[in-house]
Amino acid sequence: MDAGSETLRETLETFYREIEATRMEGVPILNTKLEVAALGFEPWQEYALGVLVTPWFMNLVLVPLDQEKFIETAPEIGAKRLLNVPAGQVEFILFFEEGFGWSLSCSLFSPMFEFEDHAAALETAQAALEEILNEGAELEPPEQDMQDIWEGKLPEPAPVEEVEEPPEPPKDMDRRTFLRGTLREPETEEAET
16 A cells, blocks of 8 residues: 555545535535545556545546646646546546645446445445456446537437327316216117117
8 A cells, every 4th residue: 555545545535524514514415324435546647546435426536646747737627538547438527626636536426325324335436446447347438428418519309299189078078077087988879679
């Protein structure tokens, strides 16, 4: 275990616990059975790669190891970047948090209500991290439709199906018959033979 990784995990956990206690306090999307936890964050290429678990999200996160150098090439906050991780191509969103710095995040879960307890969330986060680092894993490529939406290209609306006109109500129905639900088919007269 890298001492820098341990420090980064502690920094992330402290930072997001503060967010939980301030900005997220009272927000109804918090799963109160969960805690903030940072898993991994070992050096990978020019980043520290890990999974961040909070009561409101679980994200795959890349933290630039050299924040100063990253600033020189960083696009605007909220911009998307497709990056190749060992398991394949993943879409990340660029974030900047005052007091922490730059990071890139890919949402895995949000909100977190499907997790019964903190142990289940940690188990899932560890499995996700292992899968991302597995070169043999096959990730689904980012959806082109969603990419188009982010680029401002809206999909064509689906054709509207024609709706059949409802049948005419019987002419001899009064309110009492309607409310009682006693509508009957009109009786047909049988011809006497």
